[in-house]
Amino acid sequence: MDQPVDPSPASASRFLDREASWLQFNSRVLDLAEDRDVPLLERAKYSAIFANNLDEFFMVRVAGLKRRIATGAAGATASGLSHREVMQRIHASTRELMHRHATGFQEHLRPELAAHGIEIVDWAKLTKAEQDELYVLFRERIFPVLTPLAVDPAHPFPYISGLSLNLAVLVRNPVSQHEHFARVKLPPLLPRFIEVAEQRYIPLEQVIAAHLPHLFNGMEVLGCHTFRVTRNEDVEIDGEDSQNLLETLERELMRRRFGPAVRLEVEETIDPGVLELLVRELGMVEAEILRLPAPLDLTGLFAVAGEDRPELKYSPFAAAVHQDLAEFESSAGIDVFAAMRQHDVLLHHPYDSFSSSVQAFLEQAAADPDVRAIKQTLYRTSGDSPIVDALVDAAEAGKEVLVLVEIKARFDEHANIAWARTLEQAGCHVVYGLMGLKTHCKLSLVVRQEGNKLRRYAHIGTGNYNPKTARQYEDLGLLTCDPLVGEDLTHLFNRLSGYSRTTSYRRLLTAPHGLRESLIERIEGEHKKALSGRRALARTARIRMKMNSLVDEGVIDALYAASQAGVKVDLVVRGMCALRPGVPGLSENIRVRSVLGRFLEHSRVYVFGDDVSAPAGARTAPEPAQVWIGSADMMHRNLDRRVEALVRIGEATHRSTLIELIDSVFAEDAVCWALGPDGEWTRNTPPDGVPPRDVQKALIDARNQQSAARRARMG
CATH class of the missing domain: 3.30.1840.10 (Polyphosphate kinase middle domain)
Structure with missing residues (x-):
């Protein structure tokens, strides 16, 4: 490290330069070319x-x-x-x-x-x-x-x-x-x-x-x-x-x-x-x-x-039908609604097929005579988009279709203007979001008549509704018919299309109204747990995050304070990172890793706390970890100038899956890059005798094994 880092709050040296950090990210891309x-x-x-x-x-x-x-x-x-x-x-x-x-x-x-x-x-x-x-x-x-x-x-x-x-x-x-x-x-x-x-x-x-x-x-x-x-x-x-x-x-x-x-x-x-x-x-x-x-x-x-x-080239890989959706597959296709009524479905693309999940969800909604309305955000999509085709089909079938097209998506402006006009001509209600803000959240809401009541089905994702990039980008998505999520999305879409001023939700966190403050509040919650003096509570104090970029000073300073309180902080950051990890007196409890490989790491996951068992004789069980996924990175533009949404993950198995996803990057054999306190990234080298493990290939192998086992069960 060139100069000692001053850990005091007034010191600018506690932040790495974001432009230099981006160039180091592109240098890691060049490492792969070499x-x-x-x-x-x-x-x-x-x-x-x-x-x-x-x-x-x-x-x-x-x-x-x-x-x-x-x-x-x-x-x-x-x-x-x-x-x-x-x-x-x-x-x-x-x-x-x-x-x-x-x-x-x-x-x-x-x-x-x-x-x-x-x-x-x-x-x-x-x-x-x-x-x-x-x-x-x-x-x-x-x-x-x-x-x-x-x-x-x-x-x-x-x-x-x-x-x-x-x-x-x-x-x-x-x-x-x-x-x-x-x-x-x-x-x-x-x-x-x-x-x-x-x-x-x-x-x-x-x-x-x-x-x-x-x-x-x-x-x-x-x-x-x-x-x-x-x-x-x-x-x-x-x-x-x-x-x-x-x-x-x-x-x-x-x-x-x-x-x-x-x-x-x-x-x-x-x-x-x-x-x-x-x-x-x-x-x-x-x-x-x-x-x-x-x-x-x-x-x-x-x-x-x-x-x-x-x-x-890389060995061929075909994305698999998600195991929770495969149970509802027939010659007529997958009944996505039936699967969602059974329980939430946590998708991990490209390992889980986009076409048989998100695309099938919207295509089924467009064709289902019981569906009354579809509401959708589009930030980027493909040139021959089946998502747009499904929305057009729904509108032509007389369904109420609202599409928020973000025409200011950088370098996709021409394409999105064309999509907006195509959708308008088909009878969709097309809007362009809120004044002065880009709409970056990834949301679908389907309203369906079931008996004498309406049920709302939703998809919230970390990536765009683009079938082509869904085969190349690593992203997460949640399919759910939880009434709280449905109600939250209804209010959010009303805000995007009309004059609703709702900014507080039950299972969502949204930007630009309160997302930074909500995340900092949760970081400070782990900080307080670590200082509580209660060993059982302190042992659950933990923060894990996975994102594309981390440059927001407010979030970084909150993470520094948590580290100084003894909270273990693990961050997986694909691109820019302005936080200095491992600095004595500032961030010695923070580790930062970056994964680059076959797929573009694109998902955002925020985990507060730890799912640990209660010690023997404890009167109360520890509170489960809070796990959130969504569209927002920790950048000024995401937190201040965009409409973003994170959804809280409810099912324990899904929380465990996402925590394991982050933890796998910090295993000693993981192929990744580690950020040092001097701002330099170095390739992780496993100990002698330990074969390196490609995190993405391990996920491919796991999906291939699941698919093979399912085929074996089917005879």
Whole structure:
């Protein structure tokens, strides 16, 4: 650790910098791309994910920081660093990470792919027949859509769209001997890597570069260099009503294309004069320039990772029907309502099938003539969404259908606007949530006529209603017909769609009204138990949390205080973590782990207390642990600027399952990363003789065993 950490409440050093923490998360993604124990095509995918993550980081986080510096926003960050200091550290870290990424591709990933017959070749390495074939491709599919743009007194410097890949071309007039600059944009609808032959690729820019004389007839092509610009693509809007909000967002999406530049990636061999021109015209500074070996933009590796080579990928895994739903499966499908009437169903995706649970729940609701109403939130969904289809079917069948579409979901704005209009045209009531807030909670409510009364069925989840990401993201969900949950959701939906001011619920905790305070109150409850002086009570003082990010200072300070009181705190944080664990006098009772792997860890679980047996002779049993799941991370935006919901888990077996899920990450053999008091993450190394255990693979194996046992019982 560079400097001792001051544990006093007034010390900013007790918080790690959130931007640095995010970059360390992406560094862990890069670790997976470099890990020889990970299947090769999965490593290519992680390399693409790293690049894509960094693009979004610059478009949003760096762009926002640059805007605050430009406007003279005062004050330091929670870590005590000024905005300029944070930006300097970001530039230094990203420069190192991007060079590590590019070098790893050139020196390791590319040769290893080639050794397995998957080649990314340069133009000079192609055969004559391959070059001839690509010439035909160029003439027929590429040349007609290229638009070379000259730069001279009659042709101003062109607009360079964000994340587009471009060629900076130098040409010379053989008559006047004057040199000129031109820009050629690579067509975004063409593949990043062109497939020359089966499992043999070439970067698109090399195909275009080889045929530049066809674009500049009569001119001498002196050279060309690839470059790429990242722009501020965040959207900030203030709508006055639903219709204006939709129109305002559409205008903002058009404006986003012209956001200021925040990063310039250039091929490391770029001509100094060309670079000087780009820097001047784009208004860049030296720190924002990244000189990298070609090829730029390795997000194109997603296509390479999609090659049909199962031996170079993770072993196939098919999500299983949840055992509580399988009991109600017949040739007509699964009767989800019957299963929910039996007891709550705790889902864990992708290990439990989304299609046979959440999707089946909504499809059954749409088709059931006894269902009177469906209320649903949509934050993100897939391009061909069966969830949207079910809602459309329900509306067309005459059911009351309310859909809250969060049209401000970042980078999904266009898709969500289209969904909103599709649902409106089908007769659904579509709303866009509360003014100034994003609606991030994951909720479904179905109202069904049963005899002479109405029963409410609900789903509350930690992930989006997206069947595609449900196969890739680790998430939790609760299917329940508990009357208290149904009543809570009714009030919450009324608040989202109308003018209800209800903010207090029986089995829900919600943001922005009281979620932070409610969680801090429960953290302080464990704190008080530890100091109670009653051994039986103190032994149940325990806090466990699993989330994507932990940066909220109020929550962190409450956890520090609990640690100082002797409460054991275990935190599983996938991404950003501003808490320093293991600091004497501050957080010596706090451990932080991170799991990255085949699936994106996305669930949020909050556990207060411990389910322990009463000691012999005790007059009263210890109070069971409180366990909550839902959509909220411990971030300012989630707690202050979003509508979030957590639901309390009622059944003891479900509480045990979730506690075991967190505890498994802290086992000595678990494959994970551990956060140290200096803010550095290190890979967990099991003791000698103890084989490492992949937490996600262990869950896959458990589901496979359950499925095998069920098939055996069925004969």
